Amino acid sequence: MKNIQFFFLVLNVLIITSCKGSGIPIDTETDINIEISTGSTVNIKIWNFRIDKDTTLLNFPKTLLGTYHFIKNKVNDFTAFNSKGEKLNIKTIGNKFVIYGSGDLNSITYNVNCSDKTSINLVSSGVIVDKDLIVLNNNILFGDFIGENRNYKVEIKKGTNFNNISNQQVYHKNDSIDIIRFRDYKQMINSPIIYSRISTNDTFFIGSTKFVLSVHSPNSMVKASLLSTILKPVTSAIINKIGFVFKDNYNLTFIYDEGLNEKVYQKIALEHPNSSVYHFFSTPSFINKRDSINYYQDLQQMVAHELFHVFTPINFRDNFDDCFYNDTLKMSPHLWLYEGFVEYYSLKILLDAGIIDKDYFFSKLAEKIYNYSKYVKMGYKISLAEASENIYDKSNLNIFYDRAAVLCFLMDIEVAELSQGKYSLYSVIKQIYKQNNKFNKDSLFFKMNSIAPGIDNFANKYIISDKYPDLSFYLSKAGLSYTMIHKEFxxxxxxxxxxxxxxxxxxxxxxxxxxxxxxxxxxxxxxxxxxxxxxxxxxxxxxxxxxxxxxxxxxxxxxxxxxxxxxxxxxxxxxxxIPYYPNIFINRNMNFSQKRIYEKLFEK
Structure with a gap:
C-alpha cells in the first residue's frame, strides 16, 4: 500500500466465557497477534482456548445492520492447531469455519486482506493500515463462536503517536499499546477501531451526553473545530427530537482522502449504536463561499440522516439481527422506514430547527420527486416491500433514498388528513416505539392503523403493492404542487x-x-x-x-x-x-383542510 512505513500492529484478546452448565466464569486469555508491513494482508494468530465441545463453529458475518451489500470473505489460510501443534480438521463453508476436535484447540492462524482505500465499503468492511491511518472493522477481523456468550479484552500494539478517534473506552498500557474491552460480540462488531496520527478533535455536550468529533485530514484543510461549529446544531436538533439519552460518549469520525479515483462515490457513512463514521474520497477545496455553503448543507443533511438512525433501525425495528451469516436470507420488508422515513424526516427536523429554510427543504424534496418520477416513467414494477427484502440486488438501493422518501412525505400528509391534523407520521411511529421498540414485521401497519385509522390502505397500495401514488392528489391535500420551472437568465x-x-x-x-x-x-x-x-x-x-x-x-x-x-x-x-429543474410550490389560497395539514407538518 502507498507510503506505508514498516511497523507492527498486535492485538491480544482476552475472552471471558464459562464452563457449560457450571455457571462459573473462567478467564481464558486468547492472544491475537496482527503483524502489518508493506504487504496487503494482516496476519492473525489466536491461541489459549477453553472449549468443552468437540466441534466449534467460527462464523464471520456476511453483512451488518445498515449495510446493503454482502461482505466479501477476506480470511485466507485459516488453520487450527491442537496442544501438540498438530493441525485440526477444518471445513470451510463460505464465511463459516467448522473446527473439529476443538476440545483440544490451542491456536488458530489466518490472514485478512487489507482494503483498497478507494473502496466504497471502507466504513463497513475495510481494513486499512497506512502510515497515518488505521481502520479496523472488527466484523472482518473476528468471527463469532456461535452459541457462546463471551466478553472481549483487546490489546492493541499500534505503534507510537497514534490517537484513537473511534468510540471505545481505551486504557493506555504505554505509548504504543492500548487495551479495549467489549461486553459481547455484538458490541465489538459495531465498534470499528480507528487510529490517526494527524487527527484534530473537538467535543461538545447535548444534555448529559458528550459528543467527540474527530477529523482525519491528510492535507489539514478540514478541522474538527470547523465541523463542530457546523454540526453541533444538527446533533442537538436530532437528539432532542428523538429524546434519546446515550449511556456512553458518542463519536463522529470523519476520514478525508486526497488523490483518489474521482469516479468512485464521493462520500459514504455508516451509523453504529454509539458512533458514526464518514468517509470522503477527496477533500473539499472551498473555492468560494457558495461552494462551501453547498458542502456544509450536504454535510449537515448527511449527518442528520445517520444520527436519526439511532431512532430507527438501531432502537426501533422489526425482529431482524444486527448481522447476517448467510447470503440467502432476505432483509426486512421495512427499509421504507429505516431509509426512506429517515431520509425524509431527518430533513424535516432540520427545517423545524431552523437550520434550513422552506425553500431548501422543498427543493430537496422536489429533487427526490424528480428522481422518483424516473421510476414511474420507466414502468419500474416492484413494490417497496419486495425491493426491501431483496435489497442486496444493487439495482434496488437508490429506491429508498428517493421513492421511499417521497412516499413518506406523502404518507405524512395522509396521516395528518386522516387524523384531522392531530398526528404526523413521526408521532404515529413514536407512539408505537413507546409501546415496544421491537415489532413483528407483519404487524406494523396494523399498529399504525390503530392510531391513524385508514393509513393501512395507503400502506397496502404503495408499500405492499407496486402501485405509484398520484403525486398531485396527495400534495394538493397540503396546499402544495410540483412542477418543472426554469430561470430566465x-x-x-x-x-x-x-x-x-x-x-x-x-x-x-x-x-x-x-x-x-x-x-x-x-x-x-x-x-x-x-x-x-x-x-x-x-x-x-x-x-x-x-x-x-x-x-x-x-x-x-x-x-x-x-x-x-x-x-x-x-x-x-x-x-x-439554463436547464429546467423541479420545484414544489406553496398555494397561498388554501382552504381550511389544506391549511390545517400544511401548518401541522411544515409550520413550526
Whole structure:
C-alpha cells in the first residue's frame, strides 16, 4: 500500500466465557497477534482456548445492520492447531469455519486482506493500515463462536503517536499499546477501531451526553473545530427530537482522502449504536463561499440522516439481527422506514430547527420527486416491500433514498388528513416505539392503523403493492404542487472538461465561448482556483450555474510549460441554456383542510 512505513500492529484478546452448565466464569486469555508491513494482508494468530465441545463453529458475518451489500470473505489460510501443534480438521463453508476436535484447540492462524482505500465499503468492511491511518472493522477481523456468550479484552500494539478517534473506552498500557474491552460480540462488531496520527478533535455536550468529533485530514484543510461549529446544531436538533439519552460518549469520525479515483462515490457513512463514521474520497477545496455553503448543507443533511438512525433501525425495528451469516436470507420488508422515513424526516427536523429554510427543504424534496418520477416513467414494477427484502440486488438501493422518501412525505400528509391534523407520521411511529421498540414485521401497519385509522390502505397500495401514488392528489391535500420551472437568465462557464489528472492535480478544459482573456476552443491546464489546488471537487465549481451572480475567479494555469495567472468571469446566458429543474410550490389560497395539514407538518 502507498507510503506505508514498516511497523507492527498486535492485538491480544482476552475472552471471558464459562464452563457449560457450571455457571462459573473462567478467564481464558486468547492472544491475537496482527503483524502489518508493506504487504496487503494482516496476519492473525489466536491461541489459549477453553472449549468443552468437540466441534466449534467460527462464523464471520456476511453483512451488518445498515449495510446493503454482502461482505466479501477476506480470511485466507485459516488453520487450527491442537496442544501438540498438530493441525485440526477444518471445513470451510463460505464465511463459516467448522473446527473439529476443538476440545483440544490451542491456536488458530489466518490472514485478512487489507482494503483498497478507494473502496466504497471502507466504513463497513475495510481494513486499512497506512502510515497515518488505521481502520479496523472488527466484523472482518473476528468471527463469532456461535452459541457462546463471551466478553472481549483487546490489546492493541499500534505503534507510537497514534490517537484513537473511534468510540471505545481505551486504557493506555504505554505509548504504543492500548487495551479495549467489549461486553459481547455484538458490541465489538459495531465498534470499528480507528487510529490517526494527524487527527484534530473537538467535543461538545447535548444534555448529559458528550459528543467527540474527530477529523482525519491528510492535507489539514478540514478541522474538527470547523465541523463542530457546523454540526453541533444538527446533533442537538436530532437528539432532542428523538429524546434519546446515550449511556456512553458518542463519536463522529470523519476520514478525508486526497488523490483518489474521482469516479468512485464521493462520500459514504455508516451509523453504529454509539458512533458514526464518514468517509470522503477527496477533500473539499472551498473555492468560494457558495461552494462551501453547498458542502456544509450536504454535510449537515448527511449527518442528520445517520444520527436519526439511532431512532430507527438501531432502537426501533422489526425482529431482524444486527448481522447476517448467510447470503440467502432476505432483509426486512421495512427499509421504507429505516431509509426512506429517515431520509425524509431527518430533513424535516432540520427545517423545524431552523437550520434550513422552506425553500431548501422543498427543493430537496422536489429533487427526490424528480428522481422518483424516473421510476414511474420507466414502468419500474416492484413494490417497496419486495425491493426491501431483496435489497442486496444493487439495482434496488437508490429506491429508498428517493421513492421511499417521497412516499413518506406523502404518507405524512395522509396521516395528518386522516387524523384531522392531530398526528404526523413521526408521532404515529413514536407512539408505537413507546409501546415496544421491537415489532413483528407483519404487524406494523396494523399498529399504525390503530392510531391513524385508514393509513393501512395507503400502506397496502404503495408499500405492499407496486402501485405509484398520484403525486398531485396527495400534495394538493397540503396546499402544495410540483412542477418543472426554469430561470430566465443566469451565469455559467461555457467549458468542456477534457481531462482530470489526479496525480498532478490539474484539470484540462476547453472554452466553448469567448471568455476574456481566452477565446473559443482554447485549451488550458488549470492548477489552482482561488489559490487552492484543483481536485475532483472542482468539477462542481466548473459546471455550476451561478444564478443572478457574476462571480470572478482567480486561476493559475499552464500554457506551453509556463505557469500563468488570469481572472475569469462566468457569462450571462439566455433561457435555452439554463436547464429546467423541479420545484414544489406553496398555494397561498388554501382552504381550511389544506391549511390545517400544511401548518401541522411544515409550520413550526
Amino acid at each position: 443566469g451565469y455559467y462557464f461555457p467549458i468542456k472538461i477534457i481531462a482530470y489528472n489526479s496525480k498532478t492535480q490539474t484539470i484540462t478544459i476547453e472554452f466553448q465561448e469567448n471568455i476574456s482573456p481566452f477565446v473559443k476552443n482554447k485549451q488550458i491546464e488549470i492548477t489552482e482556483i482561488n489559490n487552492y489546488k484543483v481536485s475532483s471537487y472542482s468539477f462542481s465549481f466548473l459546471y455550476r450555474r451561478y444564478y443572478n451572480q457574476e462571480i470572478a475567479f482567480e486561476i493559475k494555469y499552464i500554457e506551453k510549460g509556463v505557469l500563468q495567472s488570469a481572472t475569469i468571469k462566468p457569462i450571462l446566458v439566455n433561457v435555452p441554456k
